[in-house]
Amino acid sequence: MDVNLTVNGSVHHLTIDVRMALLDVLRERLGLTGTKKGCDQGQCGACTVLIDGRRVLSCLVLAAAVEGGVTTIEGLSGEGAPLHPMQDAFLQCDAFQCGYCTPGQILSAIACVTEGHAGSEHEIREYMSGNLCRCAAYPNIVKAILQAKAKMQATAEDV
C-alpha cells in the first residue's frame, strides 16, 4: 500500500504493509528510533507522538490511516539548535533514569501543557498517567513540566 507520511515536516512516500503501525514505520522504515516500543498494546505511553499537536499512541495508529503531521522526539529541535524547553527541563530536573520512556514522556508533557492540563502538580499527575516510568522518576517529571510550562508560555507570549 502506498502512503504519504509527513513526519517532522518532511513528506515521505512509502510502500508499506497495510498492517504496519505508525510506530513500526517510524522506527523500521524511517530510522526514527527515538520513539520507543514498550508494551505495543497502548498501555505504557512509550510510543507517544504528536499528530497535529494531539498526543497519540503510535502503536495503535495504522500508518496508512494517519491524517496530519507527525512530530517525534527527533523533530523537537534541529541539529545544533537549542533544545525544546521540555527537553531542557527534563535534563535540568533529572526527570529520568534509564531514559526508555523519556521520549514518550516529553511528547506527552508538551501536549499536557498545550492542552491546558498542567495547572497544578495534581493535574499534571492525572494528565501524565498514560506514561509509565519503571524507574519511577515521577516527582522530577512533574517538576520538569512545571518548569517547562513557564518557559513555553513565555515563548508563546513573545510570538
Added chain:
Amino acid sequence: MRPFILDHAPNAAAALQLAAMTPSGDGRVQYLAGGTQLLDLMKLDVMRPERLVNINALRRDHGQINADSHGLTLGALVRMADAADHPRIRQDYPVIAESLWMAASPQLRSMASLAGNVLQRTRCNYFRDTSWGGCNKRRLGSGCAALDGVNRRLAVLGVSEHCIANYPGDFANALVALDAEVEIAATDGSRRWLVFEDLHRPPADTPHIETTLAPGDLITAFHVPAGPWTRRSLYLKIRDRASYDFALASAAVALDLTPCGVVKVARIGIGGLTARPWRSHEAEAILTGRNLDEASAEEAAEAAFAASVTHGQNSFKPELGRRTLVRALLEAKAMEIS
C-alpha cells in the same frame, strides 16, 4: 496480525456502502475510528476483520458538539478528550465530562471516538487471551473459564451462567442514566434513534452478540435530553489505582432535589461490575419522593444490588458497589449548583 483490506470512506453514505460490500456477520467488517481497541484486539487475534472502513473523514459531518435548551447532541466521531474538556458539558452535564476524563489515559482519550468508546469490549482476561479455550464470548459453546477462574474484576449484575464478563466503559453508564438516545445509520440508507439502554444486550446464552446493532450499522450521534437533574450530577469511579484504570465499581448519579432535599428525580447508572451499561430503576424508585440522606441512600443501594450474583473472587463487589452508590448520592446532594 491477520491481513485485511483498508478502505477510506469520505462520508457516512460511502462508509455504509463499503461495509455492505463485505459479507457481514462475525465482525468481518469493522469501522475504524480511533482504533485504540480495534487494533489492540486485532494484535491479540481476538478480532479478525477482513475489511476495515476508515471513518475518520466523517468527523466533518459527525464530529460536532451542540448544547441547547433541548439537550446535548454529540457526534459519533467526537473524541473523548474534546467532549471531556467542553465547557458546556463540564458545567451542565458534569457526569458526562467526568465519566470521560476518568476513563483510559490522556493519549487514548485524544484518539478514541465516543461511538467507539460505548462499543468497548470487556477486559476479561479469558476473552483477551486466545490461549484460553473457554470463552463463550469469543467462541460460543466453549464455556466460561472465568466462572471458576480469576474473576475479581468481573461482573455481578446482569450476568448469566454463560458469561460473567463486565462491561468496562464509563461514558455509557452516564448515557444510560441520563436517558440518552443513539442515532444509527443502516446499510439500507435508513436512520433511526434508539434508546441508549437498548443498545447493549444482556449476555444470556448469546454473550458473543453484545449489541442490538445489525451488521453494517453505523452510530452517527448521541442525544442527551436536557433536564433539571443534569447539573447536579457526578461520576464516582472506584479503582485499584488512583488514575488510568478500569472501574471496580462506579456510579453515575443525577438528581433533581427540592430546596429541602427531597428527591424529585433520581437517575442512577452503575458500572464496573455490570455485564452491560446499567440503569438502576430499582434504586431510583426507592429515592423518588424521599428525603435523601444516608438511610434512604443505603436503602436505594440495597435495592440496586439485590440481584447480584457472585463467583468467589468477585464476592466483595456488591458491597463495594453499594458503598460507591451511597457515596455518589450523598456527594451529588452536597454539590453546590449555581
